[in-house]
Amino acid sequence: MSIMKNYVNNVLGGLIEKDPEQREFHSTAKEVLTTIIPALEKNPHYKEARILERLVEPERVISFRVVWEDDKGEVQVNRGYRVQFNSARGPYKGGLRFHPSVNLSILKFLGFEQTFKNVLTGLPIGGGKGGSDFDPKGKSDREVMRFCQSFMTELSRHIGQDLDVPAGDIGVGGREIGYLFGQYKRVCNSYEAGVLTGKGLEYWGSLARTEATGYGLLYFVKNMLEDQGRSLAGQTVIVSGSGNVAIYAIQKAQELGAKVVTCSDSNGYIYDPNGIDLAEVKAIKEVRRGRIKEYVATHPQAEYHEGCSGVWSVKGDIALPCATQNEIDLEAAKILVANGVKAVGEGANMPSTLEAIAHFQGNQVLFAPAKAANAGGVAVSALEMSQNSLRYRWTFEEVDAKLKDIMKNIFEDAKSTAEEYGCPGDLVAGSNIVSFVKVADIMLANGLV
Ligand code: NDP
Ligand code: 2IT
Secondary structure (H helix, E strand, O other): OOHHHHHHHHHHHHHHHHOOOOHHHHHHHHHHHHHOHHHHHHOOHHHHOOHHHHHOOOOEEEEEEEEEEOOOOOEEEEEEEEEEEEOOOOOEEEEEEEOOOOOHHHHHHHHHHHHHHHHHOOOOOOEEEEEEOOOOOOOOHHHHHHHHHHHHHHHOOOOEOOOEEEEOEOOEOHHHHHHHHHHHHHHHOOOOHHHOOOOOHHHOOOOOHHHHHHHHHHHHHHHHHHHOOOOOOOOEEEEEOOOHHHHHHHHHHHHOOOEEOEEEOOOEEEEOOOOOOHHHHHHHHHHOOOOHHHHHHHOOOOEEEEOHHHHHHOOOOEEEEOOOOOOEOHHHHHHHHHOOOOEEEOOOOOOEOHHHHHHHHHOOOEEEOHHHHOOHHHHHHHHHHHHHHHOOOOOHHHHHHHHHHHHHHHHHHHHHHHHHOOOOOOHHHHHHHHHHHHHHHHHHHOOOO
């Protein structure tokens, strides 16, 4: 075994030994570290500086108690976190996730992934992630507000516009960011607009931030297809999820002439042979905060199937997983390939398992990895920070044009780096190497950090 392969295996083995239960974090670390071996071989000084051991260790992990009162007057206790992973490129930046499954392994995987994703945007932001095991589902607006206020009362000590800038993720959208921002302002007695992104448009939010992740995903996939002489027009697309990322991915896919036939939530999926009616999905999810099965009440031609994983058995040309991690396992990947899928674009973070990625790549499926394909959301968050610093607002068209450029650059960087390092067409390796080399060089330039 080569020296560098051995080095990577030792570091990965050390992670498993230290925190055996952190499976999600081990997966993402394995995906990144095993694909950057060519860059380690070109730069043997990284090993001497123990750069991998430094990269996999978050700079700081904060865990705290969140106590709040529900509508019945009962006391509730949750756990809050912020993982400040890496500040080489700028203030820690990354979303907050509110979901019962949240734990340190999930937040470390997301923070590690975010560090590399944020470098790809070319904008000056480090990587972090946070959240809570709080479940916003079934809670009243007042309960969500009281939770957010309690959560921010503690979090406010650890963030700041030049220190750490959270945003949304699963379970955290405009409503939650509004409550969190209100409490930050109250606790800190200062209007520090750039401390959070994804804010409402009337209080320093950026136009196109809501749409950015889904739109960016489609811009990336469009670049990837056009590079192969293909187009999105006329393609059948399978989307999972029905939240922020899925909704705006569906919107842009339809605008670009594709037919989207599915969407889902954690209970099940919809198949609409006529193409998903996005206005209805928005009414269910954004207005009523309902369940996706309600779709069939107004669309009798559509089918609802219990169980979200069945969505991958629907036949289509392009699959866009936009729900959550590990939603495409090897079995689902085999079904997709057998059904003739030509491209996969990851809107969610780590939606495909390592085995599923290998199966796609081994079967000539064009594969757009999450940290490149879904970077549009955080990119527009960084543009929101820029606008807040300028005390100025760009038009929707200006932000959208910048987003398009950023997604094109990410695709081209990943593609050319994959070629340069001897793995042409492998956008997983290409994007990991681009960002790894940049972060590693900054960390070395900054001394023993
Ligand atoms: P939302 O909370 O808006 O939507 C999440 C969607 O995924 C919902 O439809 C939800 O269904 C479904 N979902 C959540 N957990 C599961 C699960 N365990 N199994 C099946 N379905 C599930 O979140 P976002 O759209 O913001 O995020 C979706 C993904 O995109 C996440 O992986 C996130 O990290 C990633 N992402 C988000 C960005 C953003 O800007 N928001 C940027 C980049 C990536 P249900 O309602 O039943 O829970
Ligand atoms: O995973 C992600 O990139 C996000 N949830 C968005 C983070 C951000 O800071 O906008």
